[in-house]
Amino acid sequence: MDMMKRVPIREQDPKVRATNFDEVCLGYNEEEAVAEAKRCLQCKKPLCMQGCPVAIDIPAFIKKITERDFRGAAEVIARSSALPAVCGRVCPQESQCEGKCVRGIKGEPVSIGKLERFVADWSRENGFVPAAPEKTNGKKVAVIGSGPSGLTCAGDLAKMGYEVTIFEALHEPGGVLTYGIPEFRLPKDTVVRSEIENVKKLGVKIETNVIIGKSVTIDELMEEEGFQAVFIGSGAGLPKFMGIPGENANGVFSANEYLTRNNLMKAFRDDYDTPIEKSKKVAVVGGGNVAMDAARTALRLGADVHIVYRRSEAELPARVEEVHHAKEEGVIFDLLTNPVEILTDENDWVKGMVVRKMELGEPDASGRRRPVEIPGSDYTIDVDTVIMSLGTSPNPLISSTTEGLEINKRKCIVAEAENGQTTKKGVFAGGDAVTGAATVILAMEAGKAGARGIDEYLKNQ
């Protein structure tokens, strides 16, 4: 084989998968994984590890794969990550571990993400479960939110011996892994649920249907329910809208609503009661991973789908792999195009969208070239559904009900990066609630930092 090239990954055929919600990527089998693992140079100073926010010992687990010691590989990963089956699927490896891989200088980097996924899937299929600590230290910690940062923080604390309870506002744990990322990228019953079960097997309790700030406050948790420290990993759940005319018409959704209906409420399945719009032609406004998820979901529900994005392809914030998959499946990209108005019929249903052509000007604060309107370039596209995917911001429910918890002007909780310490004693925070919308792995890194911070804080109590 050509060692410069990766072992190709098997995927569902684009034409077939555009009509189902099964996972797109089929993963490596044992032979493929071993062959790919053998491409690893086992660098003395592994740069890939520097690229991993949770510092998984990448060369070590890959070496175990070459030895066909898959259980050993799983043990190496489990030391650093509680959610390998998730990370192997949704981490932006191209800009992290794989982006630093020495193999990538002359050829293709080692498929570290796909190997991690292989090990995690092997563990699940072979019943390998991380061991719970023999006894707890009797100290209670509350974790708010069961998304990637909360699960990671809870898992780490449980391994250290703390008694951890996660409070989740929705009826299913998982946060964005459950309500946001679709089935075809991250299967819920197999991958997400089993990783959450693994965290529970470490001794973590999860109480669903509790909205911190409404059902109970942080102060009450600490004063009345005996929690000695709290980690806030409540994410960034509030959707943004553009503020253009017609945006409240029937048929205009936030990506959050569209994806929640489909992923959390399983509207795509006939046996679930929650409805979702059966659209014919959909415009998804935005160019991030969430926009790709919404577009590919609408496509699978039977619509013609356009991504409407105001900059050019080079500036798309979505992962290259997601853009590539979306194109393969038939999503059409209307780039350098920005919505101006949503047109409605007499019953206030969407019947079209006026858009304006844009061109790129000077770089803006984000370093990307700023989109500039081209006067007189407006035209109307024929759509019956518009999905707004413009980013999200943190929910103020917790910050507004917790005395002494400072937020910044972006409504994000102020917390130290290295240990998650907030402005309130005993309260730590991390993930999107602190940084604004980011990635699963960065939230996990913050969850680990929070666990370290809480451990140090409680040891000194």
Add this chain to the structure above:
Amino acid sequence: MYRILKAEQLADKIYLMDVEAPRVARVCQPGEFVIVKMDEVGERIPLTICDFDRERGTVTIVFQIVGASTYKMSFLKEGDAFRDFVGPLGQPSEFVKEPIEEVKKRRYLFVAGGVGAAPVYPQVKWMREHGIDADVIVGSKTKVLLLLEKEMEAQAGNLYITTDDGSYMRKGMVTAVIEDLVKNQGKTYDVCVAIGPMIMMKFVCKLTKELGIHTIVSMNPIMVDGTGMCGACRVTVGGEVKFACVDGPEFDGHLVDFDLAMKRQQMYRTQEGRAMLKAQEGATHHGGCGHCGGDN
């Protein structure tokens, strides 16, 4: 699981249940709501809180069958349980958050239409507990659909009942009663709280604006999560977009864009109707008659 301690049918298609939900019962206030999910496949349904018992840890909900999920819920009996029951959600009523001396200076009129009697009841009860006699108008289509008459009677200062068809007490709409009280009986009110069908709230607001009475309404739009996450419940109030689940559900009725809100409520109407037929008729609906288009 959240156990049902009592389940009774109040009227045609209208049901009352006491549900064990200690976290909600401990802190809920008039004006707030809950979301229930009956089972794994059910929808998340927002429901107003009709009553609560902090000691028993129970919350009383009242619901009307409007779609497949509420239809299935109507079969739940004492001893059954909801899979999920979360709350309290939304903001408490304005008066709960205000200094009681200020609230006591005002004269309150509550107007309830149909199932709206359920969310109005805890507010009137709150008034009674704080020594305030509030006037209450309860409107119903017809006598057998009238809800909570005895309970309301025990908490209200004066209770005025009206039915659209005149089958019980007064005949006519709630707006006619408001006009009668203010114009003929010389009553004055500082605050009106009107909760009921959107069209009723719209016309009450039109009237109270003319009469110069500050009016609060409770919006019940389509929701999914109920925590501000999805934005399905957006309503336009005073030209601004608000989320009913976190900013409301109660708003200044004179600022609410009811026409837009009513159109948004229609969004899933046909889909809900189909889902309900499927729930009622089971597999037989799949075949379809070929005439109604319900299978397309």
